Amino acid sequence: MSRPLALDIDGTMTRPDGGIDERLFGPLREWEEPVVLATGKSFAYPVALCTFLGVPERVIAENGGVVLVDGDLTVAGDATAARRVAERLREAGYPPGWPEPDMHNRWRETELSVTRSVPRDFLEDLASEHGQTIVDSGYAYHVKSPSVSKATGLRRACDLLDRDPDAFVAIGDSANDAELFDAVGRAYAVANADETAAARADVRTEGAFADGVLEALDEVAAE
Numbered sequence: 001m002s003r004p005l006a007l008d009i010d011g012t013m014t015r016p017d018g019g020i021d022e023r024l025f026g027p028l029r030e031w032e033e034p035v036v037l038a039t040g041k042s043f044a045y046p047v048a049l050c051t052f053l054g055v056p057e058r059v060i061a062e063n064g065g066v067v068l069v070d071g072d073l074t075v076a077g078d079a080t081a082a083r084r085v086a087e088r089l090r091e092a093g094y095p096p097g098w099p100e101p102d103m104h105n106r107w108r109e110t111e112l113s114v115t116r117s118v119p120r121d122f123l124e125d126l127a128s129e130h131g132q133t134i135v136d137s138g139y140a141y142h143v144k145s146p147s148v149s150k151a152t153g154l155r156r157a158c159d160l161l162d163r164d165p166d167a168f169v170a171i172g173d174s175a176n177d178a179e180l181f182d183a184v185g186r187a188y189a190v191a192n193a194d195e196t197a198a199a200r201a202d203v204r205t206e207g208a209f210a211d212g213v214l215e216a217l218d219e220v221a222a223e
Ligand SMILES: O=C(O)COP(=O)(O)O
Pocket: 008, 009, 010, 011, 038, 039, 040, 041, 042, 113, 137, 138, 139, 140, 174, 176
């Protein structure tokens, strides 16, 4: 059987040393049900990945801030608050996201990605002064609106795809996947998942990174 998929990118589709694991290309291209890439990465990245994978543009980007499904674009979140936090970081002597040229935020439309070298407590206080929250993807801290997450993005994608979130299988690795895991019918955490993701998943794969994804896909396809 096939089920719609919500698939995290970093730490899940990638190799341990970074870069998409090419063993996923074939199975994802051939997957019969919709595949939605759900990521903290800025909007341009998952759209490009869909293009190069050769699958329809179905994307939850910026931790739910931007959703694109088959030509329908939804933008949520508080871009103004994110910009103010970036400005305050700069004033405090930190990079306003990442060091320049900051490719993590250059094409970002809603939240802010911040290097994990910035002290977490400091960033958390700053975010909360601006009504925002932070989530750790394991690759970056994301300053985002508390009302936006990969789960809110999935609900929007479900409306557009005419599917129920319960029909979806999610696969991910980090705290920024936790709400998504709660929203879907079945959630897989890959073996390298952080504590939050592992605790909120229904299943923990034996394999790490893309090995875990392939394991989950085999299990779902065999049902
Ligand atoms: O952009 C990041 O920090 C990681 O994004 P992810 O949600 O694809 O793991």
